[in-house]
Amino acid sequence: MDVRLRSADLATIWPQALAWPDYLASDEDKAQAWTRTAETITLTTPQRALLAGFTRQIRVLMVSGIWCGDCVRQGPIAQAIAEAAPGVELRFIDRDHPASPIGAMRINDGERVPVTLFMAEDFEPVQLLGDRTLQYYRHMAAQQIGAACPVPGAGLPEDVQNGVIQDWIDATERVHLLLRLSNRLRQRHGD
């Protein structure tokens, strides 16, 4: 039985999700890892210019676990993007929160986190991103499957974090262009 992601349902979930400072305040001990990661993230000048030029509102809901290592790696990247992009509003909801939509976001038969839903201004779903990006999966594969099995063509990034940041920016840029060129939103905004 599918639990579909409908805009009306997402609009009721949204107020129950937390912005960055409130989410970190929900567990100050575990939040330290998030803060430490955030301090290591630097967006390049071209990345900042791109994000600063966004004109559509994008609502971004990250289903997360404050205890989760992959969330620690990706949550601060999403927050850095939101801080650089005036139209991007990011909120976090714990996977096990009663209002969490994780049931409609199961990946490979698991409630994996982080899973991030990009929505239009009126909560219409656009894209689901999760659980890990390609750059991080290549890094994991090189580590777990071993140096004896190099990944052809993968070109493991010199800095995996920068690769994951770029994956996130690419995903956000794609959603922004989809919304910017959407006929229904162009009519609404007269642009």
Place this chain on the structure above:
Amino acid sequence: MLLSKETLGPWFEQAASFQTFVAGADPGHQSVWAERFDRLELNDEQQAVVQRFERPMQVLCLTGRWCGDCALQGAALGRIALAAGELIDLRFLERGETTAELAVACMINAGMRVPVTFLMAQDGHPAACLGDRTLSRWRSMARKALGADANVSAPAPEDPVRAVLQEVLDEVERVQWLLRLSPRLRAMHGD
């Protein structure tokens, strides 16, 4: 958006192979799909990526024979599946009256967009959903529609058709690593 195995399974069972699906198109549309397929042979680096694939996958593409982006992504998937041998079971459904229920279930930005592609594990559990245009195509659309006001982060690709092949391959590769490194499937395969 992701749907459940129970929802996608019956659709997958009634979907057609690449060859059968394209053969059902009228001659004008068949030639577009054939032209795209001819242009999208994988290069050596892309072949090497596909040769690393280990996990069987099901891929279901809800598409339109009349749709240019569908022909492009569909042909790219056809080439990747061909290179992957029996690992990728690729099937297509035409969006229309008989598939309206599925199209409604995977709406993007309040629209029944195509193509929408579900990438699933061998047992039908969904792992990712790709839809509708890729980033390079959205950038191209923005350049055409907005001119100097297009806020995009990369120049136009030398070969826009092959750029889409790379984007589709990147997502298939990501899902392959997701499945290869999945504890559930590692236990199943003993690897």
